[in-house]
Amino acid sequence: MKNIMKSIWYEIYHRKTLVILFGAFAALMAITGFSGTADATYGFEQGGVSDMLAAHPWVPYEFPLLFLTIFVGYVCCEDYKDKVANYEILFGHSRKSIYFARSLMAIIVGTILSMLLGFLPLLVGNALAGWGDCLVYEDILLRYLLLGLPYLRLAAFLVMIAFLVKSPYLMIGIGIILSMMIGGLADMVRHSSSVFVSLFNMIALTEYEGWSSYNLDPTIGTIRYYAYDSTIPAGLVSGTIIASLFMTAFYLFMGYALFRRDELN
Amino acid sequence: MDKIFIIIEFALMILLFIIAKYSVKRPSNRWRLLYAAPVFVAIIVAICEGFDVYHAGIYFASALPLWSLFLEEKKVHAKQLIATCSALIIAANLVVICVAPNYHKVSYLKDFEQGFETMREHYVLTKEKEIDWDRLYAKYHPMFEAVEEKQDYVENYKAWQRFTTEFFDGHVGYEMDGEKKLLDAICRSYGNDYGLSLARMTSGEFVAINVEGYERSYSIEGAKEDELGLYSVKKKFLSQNASADRLTLKNAGITNGTVITKWNGKAIDAYFDEVDYYFDQYPVRENEAFYQPIYVAGIGSDMTYGETYVPGKDGKASPSVSISFLDENGMERTVQAPCLGSYAPRMLDTFGKLGDGLNVTNLNWQEVSTDTYAIRISEMSYDQETYGGTDYQELTEKLREEVLALKDIGVKTLIFDLRSNCGGSPYFVEAIAKLFAPKGEHASYYSAVINEKTASYERGADGKYQKGVVSTYEGEDLWHDGQIILLVNASTVSAGDDMVYMMGAYPNVQVAGFTRSNSSCQAVIGIMLDAGRLAFSAVPNLLPSGEVAIDTFVDHVGRTPFDELVPFDQEAVKVIFDQGEDYLLSYVMASK
Numbered sequence: 056m057k058n059i060m061k062s063i064w065y066e067i068y069h070r071k072t073l074v075i076l077f078g079a080f081a082a083l084m085a086i087t088g089f090s091g092t093a094d095a096t097y098g099f100e101q102g103g104v105s106d107m108l109a110a111h112p113w114v115p116y117e118f119p120l121l122f123l124t125i126f127v128g129y130v131c132c133e134d135y136k137d138k139v140a141n142y143e144i145l146f147g148h149s150r151k152s153i154y155f156a157r158s159l160m161a162i163i164v165g166t167i168l169s170m171l172l173g174f175l176p177l178l179v180g181n182a183l184a185g186w187g188d189c190l191v192y193e194d195i196l197l198r199y200l201l202l203g204l205p206y207l208r209l210a211a212f213l214v215m216i217a218f219l220v221k222s223p224y225l226m227i228g229i230g231i232i233l234s235m236m237i238g239g240l241a242d243m244v245r246h247s248s249s250v251f252v253s254l255f256n257m258i259a260l261t262e263y264e265g266w267s268s269y270n271l272d273p274t275i276g277t278i279r280y281y282a283y284d285s286t287i288p289a290g291l292v293s294g295t296i297i298a299s300l301f302m303t304a305f306y307l308f309m310g311y312a313l314f315r316r317d318e319l320n
Numbered sequence: 321m322d323k324i325f326i327i328i329e330f331a332l333m334i335l336l337f338i339i340a341k342y343s344v345k346r347p348s349n350r351w352r353l354l355y356a357a358p359v360f361v362a363i364i365v366a367i368c369e370g371f372d373v374y375h376a377g378i379y380f381a382s383a384l385p386l387w388s389l390f391l392e393e394k395k396v397h398a399k400q401l402i403a404t405c406s407a408l409i410i411a412a413n414l415v416v417i418c419v420a421p422n423y424h425k426v427s428y429l430k431d432f433e434q435g436f437e438t439m440r441e442h443y444v445l446t447k448e449k450e451i452d453w454d455r456l457y458a459k460y461h462p463m464f465e466a467v468e469e470k471q472d473y474v475e476n477y478k479a480w481q482r483f484t485t486e487f488f489d490g491h492v493g494y495e496m497d498g499e500k501k502l503l504d505a506i507c508r509s510y511g512n513d514y515g516l517s518l519a520r521m522t523s524g525e526f527v528a529i530n531v532e533g534y535e536r537s538y539s540i541e542g543a544k545e546d547e548l549g550l551y552s553v554k555k556k557f558l559s560q561n562a563s564a565d566r567l568t569l570k571n572a573g574i575t576n577g578t579v580i581t582k583w584n585g586k587a588i589d590a591y592f593d594e595v596d597y598y599f600d601q602y603p604v605r606e607n608e609a610f611y612q613p614i615y616v617a618g619i620g621s622d623m624t625y626g627e628t629y630v631p632g633k634d635g636k637a638s639p640s641v642s643i644s645f646l647d648e649n650g651m652e653r654t655v656q657a658p659c660l661g662s663y664a665p666r667m668l669d670t671f672g673k674l675g676d677g678l679n680v681t682n683l684n685w686q687e688v689s690t691d692t693y694a695i696r697i698s699e700m701s702y703d704q705e706t707y708g709g710t711d712y713q714e715l716t717e718k719l720r721e722e723v724l725a726l727k728d729i730g731v732k733t734l735i736f737d738l739r740s741n742c743g744g745s746p747y748f749v750e751a752i753a754k755l756f757a758p759k760g761e762h763a764s765y766y767s768a769v770i771n772e773k774t775a776s777y778e779r780g781a782d783g784k785y786q787k788g789v790v791s792t793y794e795g796e797d798l799w800h801d802g803q804i805i806l807l808v809n810a811s812t813v814s815a816g817d818d819m820v821y822m823m824g825a826y827p828n829v830q831v832a833g834f835t836r837s838n839s840s841c842q843a844v845i846g847i848m849l850d851a852g853r854l855a856f857s858a859v860p861n862l863l864p865s866g867e868v869a870i871d872t873f874v875d876h877v878g879r880t881p882f883d884e885l886v887p888f889d890q891e892a893v894k895v896i897f898d899q900g901e902d903y904l905l906s907y908v909m910a911s912k
Contacts, residue, residue, distance in 0.1 A: 188773070219352075219356060251371060252366055265775075266438075266774070266776070267775055268442070268775040268776065268777075268845060268859065269845075269859060270768070270859060271767050271791070271843065271861075272710075272767065273789060273790075273792070275709070275710070276708050277709075280770055281775055282774045309359075309386055309389075312390050313352065313356070313389055315390070316352075316390075
């Protein structure tokens with residue numbers, strides 16, 4: 056299994072498509088950080104990046120979700136095209152090691168890269184506009200680190216899907232749908248807060264309780280003011296950890312159930 | 321959605337049962353996808369509809385067929401057993417859903433607590449209206465507890481109406497989610513229809529108005545469509561003998577304007593204390609007094625205010641009411657009026673007849689006479705682009721051009737029809753007012769200083785909000801030699817009140833109506849609750865003295881200008897309810 060993982064890592068590292076893809080997403084996230092901070096109510100100086108993150112809570116996961124899906128699709132489905140998995144079986148590797156090598160690489164590397172992407176707007180915005188005082192820095196750091204857990208779970212879920220659909224192109228389609236659910240269909244999604252669904256868990260980790268009011272200005276018109284409480288409830292922390300570990304194991308197990316009797320064609 | 325979800329899952333289990341055997345005959349890798357289909361459907365439903373603990377059995381049953389993926393192709397019976405077990409678990413879950421008292425329970429109490437706490441923290445007129453939050457909590461918490469326990473959306477509507485009435489603020493209101501439920505709740509919250517509404521004339525006498533059976537009156541059999549949509553549900557509330565009974569009052573000699581002396585043997589004003597909530601808010605005491613009798617007309621014999629008989633419900637007999645009135649000879653007579661249906665449709669029709677303005681669209685002029693033109697201003701908004709901002713130059717220019725053209729053709733009087741104006745942007749108001757204001761700079765309001773950290777308005781040591789930026793405008797005095805009349809009613813609210821407040825102070829402007837304007841002008845914030853939306857005054861508008869502008873204090877005295885109380889008399893009743901004409905407009909035309 057270790058050797059298969061090494062070979063997958065070598066392929067990830069040396070496949071230009073993946074490197075360019077990650078670069079493109081990183082650029083996209085950096086631009087999001089730049090434009091989001093510029094668009095924040097008070098401009099660069101006053102609101103800071105915390106204002107942008109509070110106003111656009113989906114920023115750290117909207118595009119990384121798409122990247123994660125494409126990445127998992129690539130790692131898990133690409134080998135169906137060139138029959139690598141079949142050769143591995145011929146060379147005496149067990150199905151278990153073939154499955155877990157691919158899925159663990161997809162999950163771990165995918166999660167780390169997605170988290171890196173998620174942090175980019177924060178870093179770019181912080182460099183441009185400073186932190187601001189909308190949210191507490193330590194709270195957000197903890198929330199963003201915890202975001203890795205639903206990523207982990209989602210990656211495991213996507214691995215299961217990948218072994219079902221066996222097509223990297225279909226995985227791109229699924230990724231687009233997932234991103235749309237966060238962006239376009241956000242209102243539909245947001246009325247549930249169950250930590251057992253990774254999208255809801257991500258939303259719960261990046262949305263902040265608070266109060267919003269406005270004032271009337273004779274020149275500008277309506278000016279909105281927001282006051283957020285970024286403290287993370289203990290229940291959300293424990294819920295995120297328990298649900299993520301449990302669901303990751305469940306999805307991995309189900310993915311293996313699919314893979315172990317698959318004809319690999 | 322629940323039913324569709326259960327049917328799909330159940331159908332998939334049947335399919336999997338069949339496939340277990342068929343897939344052996346025609347082996348293919350793709351059959352494996354089907355074993356994952358139930359769990360995908362469950363995940364999609366959980367994402368779209370939200371995770372529901374009452375669907376736990378279905379979630380489990382949908383995941384169970386995945387076990388078949390571990391079984392060898394030929395283990396048909398085991399796969400069929402799994403599909404059967406899953407189907408049975410789904411069926412069992414369906415039974416649980418049907419009998420579980422808390423399934424899809426609406427959190428009415430949580431809504432109240434959330435709404436109450438938000439208002440306690442951010443309502444800006446607590447001091448002016450002497451709101452005792454602890455008293456309100458003690459009074460309404462048990463009420464909402466009962467609503468929660470009974471899961472009664474009608475009682476929820478009534479409880480919120482009662483609660484919001486405590487604030488006597490036109491900007492405090494609750495709107496229930498779900499159009500059907502809302503219409504139903506309205507129809508069940510204002511008593512029954514006995515074929516008439518009641519009104520108090522300026523003389524103090526109570527008269528019948530909008531009496532069933534007269535040409536211009538509301539009719540239980542009419543097909544007239546109201547804005548709210550009550551016409552679509554009113555038939556459901558009609559009493560069994562409504563058609564036969566509908567002319568009882570007319571046959572007894574009651575007409576629009578007949579003096580009503582007693583209602584169920586009691587003086588009509590004896591019921592006023594019982595009327596503890598309204599459809600609208602009446603912050604000004606005299607406005608409230610004008611509308612109170614209209615609400616009394618829904619109270620049946622041996623029934624409390626708001627109690628509504630619905631045919632076929634509770635097994636109760638259809639109620640009636642004994643109405644004492646003065647006949648054409650001045651003799652007191654009594655008639656037993658049977659219930660015709662729900663009172664709400666007639667009540668709202670009465671409000672409309674009393675309060676509707678000119679039947680032209682917003683910002684359109686209508687010639688009233690050769691020297692008088694009226695402009696309808698039903699809301700203070702021009703277009704979507706301008707609404708959130710302050711630039712109403714286009715509106716000002718358009719109106720300036722129109723006003724100068726009217727001046728050129730010899731028009732002497734302009735009537736601004738602000739009746740039932742629901743408000744909008746204060747800058748829209750300034751854009752119009754500046755054309756008619758005396759020359760020079762005028763200040764409308766000061767904003768209050770907001771605490772940017774808490775996004776809240778806080779009072780200083782003197783108990784007042786700290787004044788922020790003043791909004792000013794330059795008067796053009798375009799109508800210096802002419803007369804301007806503002807027509808108002810109790811539903812002229814918010815920016816409507818602003819316009820009355822600002823323009824009412826100009827020397828050539830007269831404000832007239834059966835009632836004052838609403839007197840509520842602090843800016844509003846709405847919060848979403850599970851079962852509805854609560855709105856309340858949350859952004860103060862201040863006078864130069866630092867006092868909040870316009871809104872009534874605990875004395876319930878209106879603070880917008882009001883020059884002429886138009887008498888509500890027999891003539892007004894006849895013109896409005898028999899002839900269907902605009903009495904207020906005719907009155908101000910005759911007296912200008």
